[in-house]
Amino acid sequence: RIARRIGRPTVLIPTDEEAAVLIAEHQEQLADGGKFLFPRVERDLPRRLASKQGLHELCVEHGVASPAAAFPESYADIEEFAASARFPVVAKNREAFTRRKQPAVNGTTKIATPEGLLELARDWGEQPGVILQEYLPREQAEDWIVHAYFDADSTPLALFTGVKVRSWPPHAGMTANAYVVDNPELADLAARFIKQIGFTGVIDLDLRFDRRDGQYKLLDFNPRMGAQFRLFESESGIDVVRAMHLDLTGRAVPEGEQRAGHRYVVENIDLPALIAYRRSGYTTPHAPARATGTELAWLATDDLRPLFTMLARFVGPGARHLHQLWRTNRRGGGTARTTPE
Numbered sequence: 001r002i003a004r005r006i007g008r009p010t011v012l013i014p015t016d017e018e019a020a021v022l023i024a025e026h027q028e029q030l031a032d033g034g035k036f037l038f039p040r041v042e043r044d045l046p047r048r049l050a051s052k053q054g055l056h057e058l059c060v061e062h063g064v065a066s067p068a069a070a071f072p073e074s075y076a077d078i079e080e081f082a083a084s085a086r087f088p089v090v091a092k093n094r095e096a097f098t099r100r101k102q103p104a105v106n107g108t109t110k111i112a113t114p115e116g117l118l119e120l121a122r123d124w125g126e127q128p129g130v131i132l133q134e135y136l137p138r139e140q141a142e143d144w145i146v147h148a149y150f151d152a153d154s155t156p157l158a159l160f161t162g163v164k165v166r167s168w169p170p171h172a173g174m175t176a177n178a179y180v181v182d183n184p185e186l187a188d189l190a191a192r193f194i195k196q197i198g199f200t201g202v203i204d205l206d207l208r209f210d211r212r213d214g215q216y217k218l219l220d221f222n223p224r225m226g227a228q229f230r231l232f233e234s235e236s237g238i239d240v241v242r243a244m245h246l247d248l249t250g251r252a253v254p255e256g257e258q259r260a261g262h263r264y265v266v267e268n269i270d271l272p273a274l275i276a277y278r279r280s281g282y283t284t285p286h287a288p289a290r291a292t293g294t295e296l297a298w299l300a301t302d303d304l305r306p307l308f309t310m311l312a313r314f315v316g317p318g319a320r321h322l323h324q325l326w327r328t329n330r331r332g333g334g335t336a337r338t339t340p341e
Helices: 002-006 017-025 027-034 045-050 052-062 075-084 114-121 184-197 240-248 267-280 305-332
Strands: 089-093 109-111 130-134 141-150 156-168 174-180 201-210 215-222 262-265 293-296
Touching (some): 045 052, 052 215, 089 114, 156 267, 201 240
Parallel strands (some): 262 293
Antiparallel strands (some): 141 156
């Protein structure tokens, strides 16, 4: 219906994992007659990348570092894991669509003790759809971001790297404050992995640099546009969405260096995150001392409606969010992130 209403070829841009999977698994119908333009990719690859288990297996297969993980199939498996694992651990919903229909945890959840894990797991059913992952200590780690667009040959036409300074909930949630920081090693790692798996399209990667062994460990592979994609723009004015649009419509993507030092701030969550991080004494060594510019998530002087909408919606959900965090912390001894993984 949308294709008929628009009446000409239209670029499809997935904004969550489910949309990326949907497009990949219905490529022929969506491309029929030139209705929609999108990167063609191996049919099952986005679903595998969006799956925590599938991503971990791909990392092992291609020699990319990732946190140690377990994939329990029963409560007995969880009991066995709890008896031998080193705590704290992290629990995540295993599959993209399951997190919408029957989430086991309300986002990424840090669990401090075996007893906390066993108590939470009682609500996960006979087949718990979770991944239990090694926790990388915040005191010995840094959170990094990669946003990029890869063409039909899995060659990057736009590739950006940045460091996450603060998140909310602290150290386990969505980006609250981040900077564009040049990191050639990380850019090369991401480009090689994408080439190996043959992915095409926009990516949003979350990695944690583990100072204990000097490795970047891939936490999340989002085969779609990221929420903070506007932080990353080249000096020629190209971000990942513009790169994708230009490429799919047969035009050249201008080259240009990324805007190093540019900052991204999510107004409604960065203040509480700032307070929490100052109390903990945590700092990010690679964050620039001064921003070269700031990209705000909600406020735009030419259109104030998103800001007012955010404020109106923040009060009720914010209270429920804090209540859920309190319940999870009380039961599992951890901190939950209620944004999608």
